[in-house]
Amino acid sequence: MRLRKLLHITFIIIVCFSCESETVNTYKNTPSPLEIPKLFQENILAPIVPIDNPQTEEGIALGKKLFFDPILSSNNTQACADCHAPENAFTDSDRFSDGVEGFFGNRNSMPLFNLAWNYDEKFFWDGNTFSLEHQAFIPVTDPIEMNSTWQNIEQKLKQHTDYPELFEKAFGTKTIDSSLVTKAIAQFERTLISANSKFDKHLLGEIELTPQELNGFNVFMDEARGDCFHCHGSDKNPLWTDNLFHNNGLDETFTDLGLGAVTGDPADNGKFKSPSLRNLAFTAPYMHDGRFTSLEDVINHYSEGLKNSSTIDPLMKKVSQGGVGLSENDKADLKAFLLSLSDNEFISNPEFKKE
Amino acid sequence: MKNILSLLLITFFTLISCGEDNENDTSQTNITFNFSHTWDGTAVTNADFNDIKFTNENGDKLSIERLRYLISRITFTSNSNEKLVLNGYNLIDVTNNQNLSITSSAFIPQGNYRDLSFTFGFTNEDNSGNYEDLNSASWFVPEMLGGGYHYMQMDGKFINNADEEQGYNYHSIRAADNPGDNPTFPQDTFFNVSLGEVTVTNNAKFNIEMNIAEWFKNPNRWDLNVLNQMLMPNSDAQIKMYENGQNVFSLKSGD
Numbered sequence: 001m002r003l004r005k006l007l008h009i010t011f012i013i014i015v016c017f018s019c020e021s022e023t024v025n026t027y028k029n030t031p032s033p034l035e036i037p038k039l040f041q042e043n044i045l046a047p048i049v050p051i052d053n054p055q056t057e058e059g060i061a062l063g064k065k066l067f068f069d070p071i072l073s074s075n076n077t078q079a080c081a082d083c084h085a086p087e088n089a090f091t092d093s094d095r096f097s098d099g100v101e102g103f104f105g106n107r108n109s110m111p112l113f114n115l116a117w118n119y120d121e122k123f124f125w126d127g128n129t130f131s132l133e134h135q136a137f138i139p140v141t142d143p144i145e146m147n148s149t150w151q152n153i154e155q156k157l158k159q160h161t162d163y164p165e166l167f168e169k170a171f172g173t174k175t176i177d178s179s180l181v182t183k184a185i186a187q188f189e190r191t192l193i194s195a196n197s198k199f200d201k202h203l204l205g206e207i208e209l210t211p212q213e214l215n216g217f218n219v220f221m222d223e224a225r226g227d228c229f230h231c232h233g234s235d236k237n238p239l240w241t242d243n244l245f246h247n248n249g250l251d252e253t254f255t256d257l258g259l260g261a262v263t264g265d266p267a268d269n270g271k272f273k274s275p276s277l278r279n280l281a282f283t284a285p286y287m288h289d290g291r292f293t294s295l296e297d298v299i300n301h302y303s304e305g306l307k308n309s310s311t312i313d314p315l316m317k318k319v320s321q322g323g324v325g326l327s328e329n330d331k332a333d334l335k336a337f338l339l340s341l342s343d344n345e346f347i348s349n350p351e352f353k354k355e
Numbered sequence: 356m357k358n359i360l361s362l363l364l365i366t367f368f369t370l371i372s373c374g375e376d377n378e379n380d381t382s383q384t385n386i387t388f389n390f391s392h393t394w395d396g397t398a399v400t401n402a403d404f405n406d407i408k409f410t411n412e413n414g415d416k417l418s419i420e421r422l423r424y425l426i427s428r429i430t431f432t433s434n435s436n437e438k439l440v441l442n443g444y445n446l447i448d449v450t451n452n453q454n455l456s457i458t459s460s461a462f463i464p465q466g467n468y469r470d471l472s473f474t475f476g477f478t479n480e481d482n483s484g485n486y487e488d489l490n491s492a493s494w495f496v497p498e499m500l501g502g503g504y505h506y507m508q509m510d511g512k513f514i515n516n517a518d519e520e521q522g523y524n525y526h527s528i529r530a531a532d533n534p535g536d537n538p539t540f541p542q543d544t545f546f547n548v549s550l551g552e553v554t555v556t557n558n559a560k561f562n563i564e565m566n567i568a569e570w571f572k573n574p575n576r577w578d579l580n581v582l583n584q585m586l587m588p589n590s591d592a593q594i595k596m597y598e599n600g601q602n603v604f605s606l607k608s609g610d
Contacts, residue, residue: 043487045491218499222499223585267420311405
């Protein structure tokens with residue numbers, strides 16, 4: 001009887017003690033939904049934001065800090081931004097980027113903008129990775145890129161003076177892991193929205209294009225001349241890409257199989273993602289392997305440089321003649337139009353630059 | 356692509372109201388439409404793509420690499436000429452096996468109908484709309500050709516007269532002349548597909564078949580050496596597609 005009474009008292013003390021020491025989880029982040037540009041709102045489907053990684057001010061801020069911090073590389077010398085520079089619309093002006101050990105890849109760094117509108121969520125030139133969160137995993141441990149290990153990164157972030165608190169603010173935990181790192185980076189990357197080019201402003205009625213730019217747009221939309229719109233958007237699709245994979249006649253044989261290496265289907269050999277034509281003024285060199293240094297090279301390729309192969313896209317015209325053979329005037333006008341898709345406000349946006 | 360038909364409501368257009376009709380049929384049902392494809396009776400799926408294995412009426416050997424087409428306004432016409440219209444559209448993407456089967460969320464009264472029909476492409480009125488999903492799928496037509504949307508994209512390769520592989524783009528749109536700021540339209544090239552009498556039973560399914568070979572056959576024997584690419588601004592080619600499309604679709608079964 002005395003024992004039962006003692007246990008009862010002890011239980012009450014424990015309960016009271018527990019009540020005294022119990023802390024209320026005060027984690028609360030601030031929703032920060034994407035600001036969808038008017039032309040996007042009016043013309044295309046809503047962006048993809050995973051239900052388990054909603055946009056928050058704290059998550060975006062953390063992702064931005066991580067994006068510009070070389071702490072993610074093995075020897076603390078390379079950040080995401082080193083190969084995805086804001087002034088280059090988040091790509092690399094070098095044909096191939098060098099990693100922390102001085103190794104070079106064989107593809108040009110992809111520019112980063114409007115990534116939330118990649119509806120199929122297939123990332124990289126060959127679409128080998130599904131979702132933006134998973135994309136962020138890859139370069140960190142790639143031996144020819146940042147060559148790090150997640151164990152190492154987690155250790156460094158936990159010991160950092162700022163990061164534990166920033167993770168707690170963003171995700172309500174000081175337990176830092178790779179999943180939260182990539183979620184934060186993906187949140188920041190989704191904010192990289194480009195929709196203020198000269199052509200956007202023209203569509204919004206704010207500015208007039210030059211006659212040369214207007215004719216260039218006509219070349220772009222004319223199936224008998226440029227026929228660019230089937231793969232690269234239009235005034236109705238302001239992404240300026242279909243985000244799909246095509247063989248655009250670069251080679252007769254392939255040293256890089258592209259999508260074919262991912263799917264294992266020979267019919268996909270030599271296919272690479274259509275890049276957006278936004279921000280071409282800042283994203284040279286061009287193509288998946290950065291083989292073209294100028295827009296003139298790109299236009300000449302489609303005009304008279306096409307090479308036939310078994311998987312060349314049927315949308316490529318007059319392949320046996322090398323292409324549609326644009327006039328010099330049409331080439332110049334097409335270039336002028338393409339440059340009107342560049343967004344100076346995007347590359348100078350302080351929200352997207354290192355603080 | 357979302358199944359647009361499932362999101363939209365049925366509208367009634369009573370043209371004539373006499374005789375017997377479905378007023379006494381109190382039970383209603385949703386309906387599934389399945390779309391299948393053949394080459395003159397041989398089943399075709401995307402597994403058959405990217406291989407020069409078909410021969411058209413003209414003797415051209417060809418492959419299919421991409422096939423998408425749009426249908427709209429599926430309509431049940433009762434014996435009293437009441438029209439039940441599913442106000443929506445469906446972009447059928449054979450390449451990616453998308454939307455080959457759609458189920459309407461709207462309910463149709465069970466009973467006999469003298470016709471099941473749909474529009475291939477868009478009516479001109481529907482074609483003037485702005486559709487976010489179709490824009491996102493790069494399905495639009497340049498404004499210089501009148502704007503709107505494709506009705507069909509069939510792309511592939513054929514063996515030309517020089518015995519070389521060559522691309523073709525059999526793209527069906529609203530025929531237009533005088534490309535530019537003020538294109539003109541010689542004739543409509545969307546068309547009504549009438550599948551004939553049907554009986555709607557509970558959870559009815561209708562299997563609609565496209566014979567792809569028909570696009571190259573009748574009444575215009577299609578010579579891919581002559582008509583292969585840049586057909587969108589070619590109103591004569593568009594009208595030929597319209598004519599050849601008349602017998603492309605059939606109802607294989609309904610239950």
